Amino acid sequence: MALAFDEFGRPFIILREQDQKTRLRGIDAQKANIAAGKAVARILRSSLGPKGMDKMLQGPDGDVTITNDGATILEQMDVDNQIAKLMVELSRSQDYEIGDGTTGVVVMAGALLEQAERQLDRGIHPIRVAEGYEMASRVAVEHLERISQKFEFDVDNFEPLVKTCMTTLSSKIVNRCKRSLAEIAVKAVLAVADLERRDVNLDLIKVEGKVGGNLEDTELIYGILVDKDMSHPQMPKQIEDAHIAILTCPFEPPKPKTKHKVDIDTVEKFETLRKQEQQYFDEMVQKCKDVGATLVICQWGFDDEANHLLMHRNLPAVRWVGGVELELIAIATGGRIVPRFQELTPEKLGKAGMVREKSFGTTKERMLYIEHCANSKAVTIFIRGGNKMMIEETKRSIHDALCVARNLIRNKSIVYGGGAAEIACSLAVDAAADKYPGVEQYAIRAFAEALDSVPMALAENSGLQPIETLSAVKSQQLKENIPFYGIDCNDVGTNDMREQNVFETLIGKQQQILLATQVVKMILKIDDVISNSEY
């Protein structure tokens, strides 16, 4: 149909170069898109839940990643299909917004697409399906609000928070020491949280990893960890009560921005130049010393001469510290970043109770700990582990746990996990379906069915009979009218999620449903796919 005719009967080309483009239209386009979306969801389906499996990803340079974090898998998957890319985006936006539930959102979208396909086969117009989904999602989100519970904790009693983080970590490879990691994450978040404003700036939590040691050696440091060592091997390795000068200017003679030349034509000038140069160095070091600094942290390097002068004047220094770290150090120690030596004043120095250098293993690897800072708002989580992949995976897991703790501080409402919330929503949506008179009713029912797929996948991954388990839990919820029953993934013996302490945040769950619905609606509305065919 890309060919039209004008009033004189001449062909009229709308789409150029027919043979180089492929085009899918109408129901075929929708079918193809749904298939692609489903395929992506199918990959992630087996990673859902505490007994979910991992994926091994080999990158373009042969580097290996092992993870079961949905967002990471999709990001590294080298996807070519447009719809599949949409799914990747979907999981990424969940990651940015909430930080957890990245697998769940994709599985949910896949289930919605699967159900939509069935509705399309029945001859229901895609737009009607999309609208039905929209209504259903509204019902589900409202219902979540209703079944949500307030979650009580405070700074002294953070046990409930730890439990929630443990739920998140239990699906990762680190679940061997989920308890200690969850505690670390919660303590870190509480350390930087502003409980008054209910705000947590996750930038203040730095997650560092170093290969070696055990996962059990992972620790929380109330301070900053810098992967650098003292510039001179003979400088003191430990400084108590450090006054830190944080500099972004190099220990070098000034370099004016304007182009200039210093011409030397006589011996005298040569001599003065030499003197001048020496003086510069001397002055710079003296300046630091004068304001009372006992440690210099510099973004730039300095040459041997400056290095020795510093060493000589008993002023330990660290060079080549990255910009981000420099900022963190400034925040933590309450110092100011000083761009010029002239502006160095005692007030601008940062203060830390203890700065020490620590070495690891048999190789010459050292790190600098800056602890007991004036402003303890910045913390570092230092991860140790058997190999690089393990550390990367632990980093991702910790990130998830941090996000969960943050979300709980922002909004105290929780719903119960293990599929309990989904089952409750599914029941509510199913009940609501009958109230709608139009064709949308079918779509709403389909939505309810799609919600069931999350607990179904959970049961399947845990080695339970999916259909049997799901129907048992569903009838239990309906009979007792309590929305806490979920899938017993860890074979504990009860499916009361209150007892198992499996929580999820309300906003996380709501976001999942909303995002999945949005993407599915978008996919359903596409009825024409034009792409460059392969050449």
Next chain:
Amino acid sequence: MNYQQTIGDMKPGKREREEAEEGRKGSAENTIDKIFKDDASEEKGERARMASFIGAMAIADLVKSTLGPKGMDKILQSTGRGHSVTVTNDGATILKSLHIDNPAAKVLVDISKVQDDEVGDGTTSVVVLAGELLREAEKLVTSKIHPMTIIAGYRMAAECARDALLKRVIDNKENAEKFRSDLMKIAMTTLCSKILSQDKEHFAEMAVDAVFRLKGSTNLEAIQIIKKPGGSLRDSFLDEGFILDKKIGIGQPKRIENAKILVANTAMDTDKVKIYGARVRVDSMTKVAEIEGAEKEKMKDKVNKILAHGINCFVNRQLIYNFPEELFADAGVLAIEHADFEGIERLGLVTGGEIASTFDNPESVKLGHCKLIEEIMIGEDKLIHFSGVEMGQACSIVLRGASHHVLDEAERSLHDALCVLSQTVNDSRVLLGGGWPEMVMAKEVDELARKTAGKKSHAIEAFSRALVAIPTTIADNAGLDSAELVAQLRAEHHNEGCNAGIDVISGAVGDMEERGIYEAFKVKQAVLLSATEAAEMILRVDEIITCAPRRREDRM
């Protein structure tokens, strides 16, 4: 450096690649639309699991034959220019040099590398154990046990095995003499599987001495290893002082007693003008001469300042040009140029001097001292020897041997021993060797399996079988009847508090305590935990997604 494996035709990865190819063809029918980019591939479920099992086992089998005191070496040939050859039986070195395509195999290479960095020894054992764990897991998976159940079982077993070891550790930290003999035994056990096994007592003595000098620090940088071809391995020696592989400048004293040393890192050629944009512009020849004179004067000043420290030896990291060298010679000062960075740092460490770069206040610069500096000859090379140094932390080990290959391997072996020893000084718990720890763990784990209800017990049992595979391999490599020996060993271990292990030399089961075969607890623990961790990681995988390899320009 890139090496290619030359032995046999075992190319891990090839088999799997073929399988993957088939897999892609097979699955092409049921994927409706192409999701991945052209060259990217996806392997699912059983197939993925099998691919990773096979890859990991291939790697384990590759290094298996190097395990134990009678383990064989491997030749590694570089594909790069020169086709340089390395002969080694160090697991980490072998694995580091392989080109590997299989992602699971990469996990194993990685753990071996970490083991090397962290404790230095046991790099082969960790890979072999992980391989055995996966081999057992494969059997369980084929008999329809879910990987997650296997992991749960492995975890319990690893925990139990560690406790079993903890119960049997020997700690002689209090008794200095005994502790030293423990260290000697550990060093000999480590060295006996290496090229140095002929002179293991000699080298063990050397390693223990060197490590004791470190006084608890793990910084092996302070031990300098100098390799000089010629002589035999037996001629290697540990030197109390410090040896610098440099020559003494011409016309300077060859021997200095009660030396005062200034260690420096400063430019002794022309000093650069560091003020930006400065340049010299002259308009006549006389002026050039004047400037040159000024420059010379400047250098002379610097030398005078250095001399003002009252030194008789000056060591610089950077070059010393002819002119200042001559000035130093005139003053009767020994000047050594271009000592490498580590050399300088070590020299600063041993002589107690600070590394100086400015020379304006001589009274506050700390000088290094030593009793005697002299030029010595090792083989054909002249070296500078600093003896009677103040701080005894650093020392030098001079290795002699028939060829570079021998020396390289000797250095690696000695490094392993030093690593293990320095770690043991900090964590003084030791265990018996010769397959004893494995048998102790296997016994405990077996008992746990009997107590555990549910499917997990199969996995726990499998763990114990994997542990027994290590003594089996040691015996096999020594050409002994492993089945017989291991059965005998198992029977012996039925008695509480038994010290039996495999004595490879006599080819029978023997008392390890009598034979003096000891291993560091830290190494064993690291082997156990990292191997379990790696096996767990690979087991959890149910899908492998391989991205399209990045295209490189030179391939086109």
